[in-house]
Structure formats: structure tokens, C-alpha cells
Amino acid sequence: MITVAVLTLSDKGSKGEREDFSGPLIADMLKSIDAEVKYYEILPDEKAQIKEKLIEYSKKVDIILTTGGTGLSPRDVTPDATIEIIEKQVPGIAEAMRSEGQKKTSRAMLSRAVAGMRGKSLIINLPGSPKAVKENLSVILDVLPHAIEKLKGDTSECAR
Numbered sequence: 001m002i003t004v005a006v007l008t009l010s011d012k013g014s015k016g017e018r019e020d021f022s023g024p025l026i027a028d029m030l031k032s033i034d035a036e037v038k039y040y041e042i043l044p045d046e047k048a049q050i051k052e053k054l055i056e057y058s059k060k061v062d063i064i065l066t067t068g069g070t071g072l073s074p075r076d077v078t079p080d081a082t083i084e085i086i087e088k089q090v091p092g093i094a095e096a097m098r099s100e101g102q103k104k105t106s107r108a109m110l111s112r113a114v115a116g117m118r119g120k121s122l123i124i125n126l127p128g129s130p131k132a133v134k135e136n137l138s139v140i141l142d143v144l145p146h147a148i149e150k151l152k153g154d155t156s157e158c159a160r
Helices: 022-033 047-060 080-085 091-102 105-110 129-149
Strands: 002-009 035-043 065-067 113-118 121-126
Touching: 002 022, 002 047, 002 129, 022 035, 022 065, 022 091, 035 047, 047 065, 047 080, 047 113, 047 121, 065 129, 080 113, 080 121, 091 105, 091 113, 091 121, 091 129, 121 129
Parallel strands: 002 035, 002 065, 065 121
Antiparallel strands: 113 121
């Protein structure tokens, strides 16, 4: 069983002014890889709070998926917070999401999403909209179990 924390980053969502559809969608999609959401929170777009939660959850779960705060708006700070706390980047994940996204919209290139490791946790930034979450997560979903096996120390060959 893969354990997951989902963090929705939204000023309006954290105040109850907007319903979060992306977080529940992530939880539903993760069922296909036998992953379970152990923690789910909606936080404002505050870098210090985001960093604190990423650090906390990196000690408790295999994967942390964020949704929201990956664009160009002044309050979009999720990638900045993520970069400050990860120990190693995993750029191929964000590259794959942007590459696939550009097949649907040229705006995908504006995503600043990052992915990386902290300890034995994988942290991945997803966009905020449910449509974009579904498109991005479906690109990487099938590699997540293998990534977690490797993070946990699996030494078997990776070749298929």
C-alpha cells in the first residue's frame, strides 16, 4: 500500500469560499495504483505553511501530491516552497506532465510545477484545476509505484 498526503493550495479554498474538486479527484485516481490518502488538507498560498506541511508529511507518507499554486500569479508559491525543502529533484516527472499538457494547450508551458524527493517521500506539484489534475496525474500515475519501490531501497533492475 502506497501512502499519500494531498495538499490543496488555495487562498479561497482555505477560507471555505471555493469547493475543492481537485483533492478528491486525486484520491479517486490513486485507487488504481493501490494508494491510500492518509492526509488531506487545504492550505492558503503561504510559502512558510506549505514548506512546514511538506516537511511534516515527508516523514509520514510515501507521496505528497500538491494541487494549485503552480502558475505565474504572485500568490502561486507551491513550486518555490517545494524546491526549498526537497533534497533531490526528479525533473522528468514535471517534464512529462508539461509535455503531455502541451498537446492539449500551449498554456501548459506556463506551469512551474516541480517534483522531487525528501527522505523517502516523493513530492509532486500538480495544477489546480480538476481537468488539468486529471490530465497531469494520468501521465505519471503508472510510474509512481516503481518510484516508491526505488525510494524505499529496492535494488532490483529497472529494465523492462
